[in-house]
Amino acid sequence: MADSTVALRVKRICFEAERINSYELVSLTGGDLAPFTAGGHVDLHLPNGTIRCYSLVNDQRERHRYVIAVNKDPAGRGGSSFVHDNLKAGDIVTVSLPRNNFALCEEAGHSVLIAGGIGITPLLSMIRRLQALGRPAELFYAARTRPAAAFLDELDALRSNGGLTVHLDFDDERSGRLCDLPAIVGRAPAQAHLYCCGPVPMLQAFEAATADRPADHVHVEYFQAAEAPATDGGFEVRLARSNRTIAVAPGKTILDALLDAGIAANYACTEGVCGTCETRVIEGTPDHRDQFLSREEQSANKSIMICCSGSKSRTLVLDI
Ligand code: FES
Known part of the structure; x- marks a missing residue:
């Protein structure tokens, strides 16, 4: 999961449209929250063990609250349904610090x-x-x-x-x-x-x-995967920092294999859209399946989203 989190209180839940509620999150002590910029998002760490990314909809000048909106998607992976069906005003939730992968160009004339x-x-x-x-x-x-x-x-x-x-x-x-x-x-x-x-x-x-x-x-x-994750397996990941080698079996992503081996890894969306799991590639050729890196970045093969991408080479050496 992602590095830095904070516990926040659900102050208010509002109906915004069919299947869409907004959730106002505030500090437990009434203080300011970490700043964010327009287009930014936070990850919600849900009590059922899932992590989901939600864009911040309020004005970035507001420091007393984060407001997110959640669309209940019956065909989704369960995160939005959990939020709609379980989260109540007064609950405390774990939230990541804001990040922004969709920054606004403030100087644009139009x-x-x-x-x-x-x-x-x-x-x-x-x-x-x-x-x-x-x-x-x-x-x-x-x-x-x-x-x-x-x-x-x-x-x-x-x-x-x-x-x-x-x-x-x-x-x-x-x-x-x-x-x-x-x-x-x-x-x-x-x-x-x-x-x-x-x-x-x-x-x-x-x-x-x-x-x-x-x-x-x-x-x-993107807020959902556009491609199926690479789960063919049949390659190994060498972890340069810890000097360990982990086999990625068929049916598993690299992230699955690392977590199964008890290795702590940063992740959030697990769909290749948020960038949390980005990992530097030291050697080998990734099989990119994410929507986060640009085509140029994917071609450079300098980093990989381990939640969804695999390997075209027998061994992938990662900066972990
Ligand atoms: S966890 Fe979001 S891109 Fe991998």
């Missing part, structure tokens, strides 16, 4: 934000930040239905502050236009920064639509 479903969460804190900076932004927000779309009232209030344009798109109201990502990207000014968070097909379509844009102007955040 920002285009594209959200699908619960993918609105990191973009909401970005919108608040852009407004605080007086920067214009355009939001495209797609959801199954209007009742399933979270934070519509807040978006209305933010829009009324000026500087924000909001385009809503609901599957059941669709007139055939929406979420035409090539058109949205094509209309964006050449120097715009473009952000997308949503389901895997939307992110893949966004990446295709932005392929010609400067890479440092295109920002994506």
